[in-house]
Amino acid sequence: MSGGSDSEEKIHMQLPIRGGDFSKAGEASSKIKNILKQLGVSPAVIKRVAIACFESEINIVAYANKGQFSVDITTGEIRVLAKDEGPGIECVEMAMMEGFSTAPPELREMGFGAGMGLPNIKKAVDWIKIESQVGVGTELEFKILFGGGENG
Amino acid sequence: MDKQAVEYFHSVRLIEEECKGCTHCIRTCPTEAIRVRHGKARIIEERCIDCGECIRTCPNSAKITVTDSLDILKEFKHKIAIPAPSLTGQFSSKHTATGMLSGFLHMGFDDVLEVGFGAGLLSRAITEYLRGAGSRIPRPVISSACPAVVRLIQVRYPGLVENILPMQSPMEVTARYVKERAAEAAGLDEKEIGVFFISPCPAKVTVVKQPIGAERSYVDGVIAAKDAVNYIRKNFDDIEGRKGIQKASGSGISWGRRGGEVASIDISRKLSVDGIHHVRKILDKVEEGGLKKINLIEAQACVGGCVGGVLMAEDPFLAKVKIDIVTDEIGSKNDNRLEEAYGRAKREMYFLDGKIEPRPITPLDANVDEAMRKLKEIERLSEELPGSDCGSCGCPTCRAFAEDVVMGLSTPLDCQFKMREQVGGLAGEIHELLKKLPHTEWKRGAENEDR
Ligand SMILES: Nc1ncnc2c1ncn2[C@@H]1O[C@H](COP(=O)(O)OP(=O)(O)OP(=O)(O)O)[C@@H](O)[C@H]1O
Ligand code: SF4
Ligand code: SF4
Ligand SMILES: [Mg+2]
Numbered sequence: 313m314s315g316g317s318d319s320e321e322k323i324h325m326q327l328p329i330r331g332g333d334f335s336k337a338g339e340a341s342s343k344i345k346n347i348l349k350q351l352g353v354s355p356a357v358i359k360r361v362a363i364a365c366f367e368s369e370i371n372i373v374a375y376a377n378k379g380q381f382s383v384d385i386t387t388g389e390i391r392v393l394a395k396d397e398g399p400g401i402e403c404v405e406m407a408m409m410e411g412f413s414t415a416p417p418e419l420r421e422m423g424f425g426a427g428m429g430l431p432n433i434k435k436a437v438d439w440i441k442i443e444s445q446v447g448v449g450t451e452l453e454f455k456i457l458f459g460g461g462e463n464g
Numbered sequence: 465m466d467k468q469a470v471e472y473f474h475s476v477r478l479i480e481e482e483c484k485g486c487t488h489c490i491r492t493c494p495t496e497a498i499r500v501r502h503g504k505a506r507i508i509e510e511r512c513i514d515c516g517e518c519i520r521t522c523p524n525s526a527k528i529t530v531t532d533s534l535d536i537l538k539e540f541k542h543k544i545a546i547p548a549p550s551l552t553g554q555f556s557s558k559h560t561a562t563g564m565l566s567g568f569l570h571m572g573f574d575d576v577l578e579v580g581f582g583a584g585l586l587s588r589a590i591t592e593y594l595r596g597a598g599s600r601i602p603r604p605v606i607s608s609a610c611p612a613v614v615r616l617i618q619v620r621y622p623g624l625v626e627n628i629l630p631m632q633s634p635m636e637v638t639a640r641y642v643k644e645r646a647a648e649a650a651g652l653d654e655k656e657i658g659v660f661f662i663s664p665c666p667a668k669v670t671v672v673k674q675p676i677g678a679e680r681s682y683v684d685g686v687i688a689a690k691d692a693v694n695y696i697r698k699n700f701d702d703i704e705g706r707k708g709i710q711k712a713s714g715s716g717i718s719w720g721r722r723g724g725e726v727a728s729i730d731i732s733r734k735l736s737v738d739g740i741h742h743v744r745k746i747l748d749k750v751e752e753g754g755l756k757k758i759n760l761i762e763a764q765a766c767v768g769g770c771v772g773g774v775l776m777a778e779d780p781f782l783a784k785v786k787i788d789i790v791t792d793e794i795g796s797k798n799d800n801r802l803e804e805a806y807g808r809a810k811r812e813m814y815f816l817d818g819k820i821e822p823r824p825i826t827p828l829d830a831n832v833d834e835a836m837r838k839l840k841e842i843e844r845l846s847e848e849l850p851g852s853d854c855g856s857c858g859c860p861t862c863r864a865f866a867e868d869v870v871m872g873l874s875t876p877l878d879c880q881f882k883m884r885e886q887v888g889g890l891a892g893e894i895h896e897l898l899k900k901l902p903h904t905e906w907k908r909g910a911e912n913e914d915r
Contacts (some may be wrong), residue, residue, distance in 0.1 A: 321836035324844070341752060350867075351835045352827030355623030359751065368750035387832040432753060 323347075323385040329372045331398065334422065337373040341365035353438055353458050360436040361456050367429040368394040368452050373449070375399060375421055376449065388459065389438075394452045400441050401444040408434065408442070472509045475517060475530050475669035480504050482526035484705035487855040488791065489518035489527060494740045495619060499868070500858030511825060513615035514670040515740050515765045516774035529775060532685040537572055537858040540658030540684065541876040542650060545573040546638045547662035547692070549580040549712070549720030550770035552790050553783030562705045567696035572702045573660070575646065579711030581739045583719040584636030584802045587728035589814040590631060594731050602627050604735070604750060604758035607725060609633050611671035612765035613743055614820065618676075621747050622822030629760075630677065630816045634719060635668065637663055639682035640813050641805075658684040662692045664720075664773025667765065702812055713798045714791035721784040722769035725762040733759045739767040828871070842866045849879060856880050 327340040345362045353361075365381070372379040376398025384391045401407045409431050415425030434440055439455040485503035490496075497511035498518060505518070505526070519527045545568040548595050555564050590598075594605065608614055608629045611842060617624050632640075639659045643707040647654050661683045669686045696703070718724030726734035735758045737746045743763045749755055766772035768780035776783065828842075829835040842863070849862040857878045859865035868874040876882045 316893065321833050321840070323836060323840055325843070340746065342748060345751070347839060349620075349824065350828050350839060352824075352830070355625075355822060359623040359753075362751050363753035366754075385836070387836060435465065436753075440797070 321387060323383075325383040325385075327383065329369055329379045329380040329381065329394075329396075331373060331377040331379065331396070333371060336413070337370055339367060341369050344381070344383060344390075344392075347385070351385075357458055358454065364433045364436045364454055364456065367390060367433050368392070368454075370424065371399070371429055371450075371452075372396045374415065374424060379449075381397065389455055389457045391455045395449065396451075397449045400450055401442075402446055404442050404444055406430075416423055435448040467509070472512075473670060473673045474507065474509060474512055474514055475520060475666040475673070476507065476512060476514050477528055477530055478505055478507060479526050479528060481526050484524050484526070485858075486523065487858065488521050488523060490855060490858070490860045491853075492517050492521045493860065494616065495866050496860045498860070499873075500855075506841070511619060512620060513612050514665075514667045515612040515616070516666045517740060517765075519666070519774045529669060529688065531663065531669055531688040531691075532660075534572070534687065534691075536685045537658065537660070541656040542575075542646060542652055543573045543658045543660065544642050544646060545571070545576040545660050545662055545687075545692075546635065546642060546683075547576065548664050548668075548689065548770060548773075549578065549583055549634070549717045549724070550664045550773060550776065550783065550787070551662055551689055551693070552580070552717050552720060553579075553771050553785075553787040554689065554776065554778045555697070555786070557786075557789070559696070559700060560705070561710045561794070562707070563700065563703055564696060565709045565734050566706045567699065567703050568662075568692070569706060570699055571692070571695055575642070576709065576719065577638060577642045578712040579634045579638045579661070580716035580719065581805075582636075582641060582716070583634035583725075583728070584713040584798075585641070585806050585809060586631065586634050586637050586814060587715060587719075587725075588802075589811065590629065590760075590805050591730045593631065593731070593814075598629075601629070601795075604755045605629050605763050606747075606750075606761045606763055606879075608677075608820075609725060609762070610667065610764045610770075611676065611767075612665070612667035612740065613763045613773070614676055614873040615667070615670075615823075616740070616743065616765070617747065618820065618823040619825060620744075621751055622824040622908060623914075624747060624750060625820050625822050627750065628820050630820070631814050632678070632816060633671075634716075636678070636682060637814060641809065643682050660685045660687055662687050662689050664689050664770045664776050665766065666774065677818045677820040679817055689773070690775055693777040704736070710794070711798055712794075712799060713802050714794040716802070717787060717791050717794070720769065721771045721787050722764060723762070724769070724787075726760060729760060731759050734759060734762065735760070736762040738764040738765075738769050738772070739907075740765040781822075800835030817885070828867075838870050841870045845869060848882075850881050854880070 335378040344365050348358050376396035379396030382393040406412050410431045411427040412426035413425045419425050438457050441453045444450040483504045487498045489505050490498040495511045497508045498505050606627045643659050646657050663686045672681045672683045672686050675681045715728040722738045723736045726736050744791050771783035772780035828838040845866040846863050851862050853861045857865045
């Protein structure tokens with residue numbers, strides 16, 4: 313397969329995510345996952361994309377009112393901008409730490425709240441940027457290269 | 465990468481004459497492997513995992529399982545039946561476990577050993593392995609016992625093949641155990657011994673003909689459970705019980721129903737899931753990085769576990785109760801014998817001899833650029849389709865239809881809605897032409913200009 317990056321082909325998608333609706337949580341991630349499978353992206357890379365997408369989708373569902381994924385796929389990489397309207401994150405640095413969580417008891421009952429979502433996203437991606445404004449919302453953007461196999 | 469044409473064996477087949485093209489099956493297939501073409505529900509071989517879901521839903525009995533007929537017994541000098549654990553649940557209380565097993569001797573077999581026996585051995589081996597060397601397998605470990613689930617992972621979750629327990633199924637363990645013992649005891653060559661699995665499902669037929677992670681199967685033929693059950697029920701009064709024929713432990717037999725496998729393996733944090741669509745939900749979670757704290761997942765394609773297999777005769781929920789009654793009766797009666805056998809058996813017999821390879825669906829194109837272009841086309845076409853997944857195009861969903869169109873397997877006009885649009889457009893054009901024609905003088909060449 314040619315992993316050439318000088319190609320023109322690009323795919324752009326907007327996938328809306330509803331806050332609070334756990335029955336639909338994971339649909340956007342699932343869609344992305346299936347598309348990458350159809351493109352012939354390697355299973356190891358798909359796994360990393362799946363983890364990063366799912367964790368950010370769940371965070372939007374769990375904490376925000378509504379949000380969306382803007383996805384850009386080229387022959388060499390996938391870039392996802394997960395943007396939401398919600399409470400925002402007070403201290404991003406803290407939120408990125410393993411074990412930090414403000415998940416309320418209801419969420420913990422559903423098995424969330426280990427404080428591992430953001431750290432796991434960070435481990436899965438090749439590039440990450442997170443910006444948040446309290447009372448407005450959060451923008452999490454990440455990139456995963458298709459060329460790489462395992463990632464530390 | 466060059467994709468060679470690989471030939472797959474499938475035990476699930478369509479009887480064309482019986483198929484009415486009703487589209488029931490295309491929706492229930494977990495891998496979207498069925499398309500109705502020219503009025504017949506054809507199976508895309510590359511995608512089919514032989515789960516039998518389409519057999520279950522077909523109202524016309526047009527989908528069937530190909531199994532071996534009893535005639536194949538004649539090909540062997542010494543014939544051994546190995547009934548699946550789930551078979552225990554197929555009989556009423558007057559048919560004792562001993563009676564059921566003796567029925568196979570009446571059928572013409574020389575010997576019989578329950579697969580529940582091998583399941584008992586395997587339970588010990590898995591426990592030992594997962595506590596030792598197997599602690600290195602990524603969590604959650606997924607059981608390899610249900611071949612439909614293993615195929616599903618190969619085809620749809622290729623990234624999860626490394627989570628599959630690299631061990632043989634109870635069927636293979638039992639077959640190998642019994643064949644090697646019989647060869648020794650009767651002084652026969654292994655080729656003269658025929659081992660026959662009495663199967664709950666098509667997936668087991670397929671895995672015997674096309675083993676996963678193994679060079680060959682020790683099973684020589686597969687017979688449908690319901691055929692054996694009917695025979696034994698019918699001839700029961702003539703069957704003479706043979707003492708000591710029932711050798712499996714209670715926990716080994718319980719593998720025949722959901723939850724039995726995880727219960728018999730002595731490690732913590734286990735999950736049991738059944739029904740192929742639910743299995744998919746759990747595998748999605750694992751693929752998204754979830755369930756890492758679970759040590760072992762027992763995943764079975766059929767609702768209720770193997771008692772729900774399509775080749776079974778009894779209702780799966782009743783069959784489960786019956787299995788539980790029998791396993792209670794057996795209790796720990798056979799445990800000593802099993803312990804002794806476990807001590808003697810070679811450890812390598814429990815392990816696969818090869819790796820389980822991923823078998824991902826063919827990408828849209830081997831060239832990434834081209835694949836991207838096709839994907840964009842699919843997205844665009846999907847937008848134009850009604851999204852009602854009506855099935856009249858012969859595809860399970862509008863999206864699958866869009867894929868087929870872009871791959872050149874369908875044409876847009878196979879969609880009723882597109883067809884109507886087109887007809888509507890044509891009608892409009894005709895109307896315009898009708899308005900125009902009477903007022904203009906016919907000139908040659910005008911029709912060409914119009915196009
Ligand atoms: N989109 C978001 N909007 C508001 N707050 C967020 C958002 N995403 C994360 N957070 C905050 O960051 C914290 C850490 O998030 P992270 O995903 O790492 O852990 P978690 O969601 O609490 O638990 P886990 O993901 O392990 O179930 C959250 O508890 C929450 O306070
Ligand atoms: S056996 Fe299962 S995978 Fe194969 S066509 Fe039928 S429903 Fe689909
Ligand atoms: S659950 Fe059992 S009966 Fe059903 S497909 Fe799997 S192995 Fe066969
Ligand atoms: Mg989270």
